[in-house]
Amino acid sequence: MNDRVVPLLITCGVALLSGAGMVMARRLVRCACLLLVHSLAIAATYWCMTAEFLAIAQVVVYTGAIVVLFLFVVLLLPEGGSEPRTTTGRTLLALIGAGALLVPLAAIAAGSTEPTRAGATADMSVAAVARVLFGPLLVPFELTALLLLIAIVGAVTLWRRSPAQERR
Amino acid sequence: MIAVVVSSTAVVLVTAIALFGLGIAGLLSRRSPIAMLMSIELMLNAGNLLFVLGGQWHGHAGGIAAATLVLVLGAAEAVVGLALALALFRSRPAADVDTPLQTPAPAPSESTAEAPTEARREPAEVNA
Numbered sequence: 001m002n003d004r005v006v007p008l009l010i011t012c013g014v015a016l017l018s019g020a021g022m023v024m025a026r027r028l029v030r031c032a033c034l035l036l037v038h039s040l041a042i043a044a045t046y047w048c049m050t051a052e053f054l055a056i057a058q059v060v061v062y063t064g065a066i067v068v069l070f071l072f073v074v075l076l077l078p079e080g081g082s083e084p085r086t087t088t089g090r091t092l093l094a095l096i097g098a099g100a101l102l103v104p105l106a107a108i109a110a111g112s113t114e115p116t117r118a119g120a121t122a123d124m125s126v127a128a129v130a131r132v133l134f135g136p137l138l139v140p141f142e143l144t145a146l147l148l149l150i151a152i153v154g155a156v157t158l159w160r161r162s163p164a165q166e167r168r
Numbered sequence: 169m170i171a172v173v174v175s176s177t178a179v180v181l182v183t184a185i186a187l188f189g190l191g192i193a194g195l196l197s198r199r200s201p202i203a204m205l206m207s208i209e210l211m212l213n214a215g216n217l218l219f220v221l222g223g224q225w226h227g228h229a230g231g232i233a234a235a236t237l238v239l240v241l242g243a244a245e246a247v248v249g250l251a252l253a254l255a256l257f258r259s260r261p262a263a264d265v266d267t268p269l270q271t272p273a274p275a276p277s278e279s280t281a282e283a284p285t286e287a288r289r290e291p292a293e294v295n296a
Binding site for chain 1 (some may be wrong): 175176179180181182183185187188189190191192193194195196197198199200202203205206207210216217219220223224228229230232233234235236237239240241242243244245246247248250251252253254255256257262269275
């Protein structure tokens with residue numbers, strides 16, 4: 001994988017920059033557009049990591065469905081969902097919270113060593129992924145169908161007006 | 169030249185950690201529920217990157233399979249979260265999760281009148 005460092009650096013850089021821009025952008029439409037760029041950059045990163053199936057799934061599911069759903073909701077909102085200005089104390093608190101989590105994470109990452117690649121030649125093809133997904137992970141995989149169904153029913157229930165609200 | 173100094177696993181590892189931190193910072197600092205949901209998506213992506221990286225470290229396709237499941241999980245989370253956000257926007261004009269919800273007067277006043285009496289009753293039963 002070492003010959004792919006330069007493309008990985010580019011895609012990871014784009015993903016990080018667009019993610020940072022998304023967190024800091026004031027308007028929600030800009031946030032959604034930067035999330036679009038971010039998810040495409042993540043898909044490109046998967047491609048560079050030889051996970052082609054996941055890269056395509058990321059583009060179809062994430063960029064095509066989730067981010068476009070975000071864009072639609074932002075367009076539906078009154079006044080484009082303008083949010084009140086964030087106070088500096090709040091930003092400081094958020095940075096402290098993120099730092100408190102990042103420091104132990106970085107310490108763990110710095111202490112980790114790359115394992116000996118016993119099975120480095122194992123294939124990462126779609127067939128290999130399917131063998132895992134329909135083998136040991138079959139039950140969780142089938143449960144995601146139920147999860148999606150519950151999510152749809154939940155979203156419809158949340159969005160439906162109750163009879164008391166209809167009368168007002 | 170860069171390829172000699174930096175290994176590709178380190179690049180992905182650092183990116184994933186930084187993305188997770190960015191997501192946490194966004195979740196804590198933003199006030200619009202939709203921006204908070206987008207920050208959660210950032211954190212999900214960071215976790216997915218680590219899944220793929222871990223799978224490649226061990227030469228096992230299970231990392232990619234797990235990341236696929238997380239992708240579906242993210243879709244379900246976005247659907248429910250956006251429905252919640254839209255329901256929130258219907259009840260209030262401003263996009264701020266910090267302002268308390270103004271509940272209709274009659275129904276909650278009954279429940280608040282009920283609650284203290286029950287709370288007072290409980291210690292008596294314990295004593296008896």
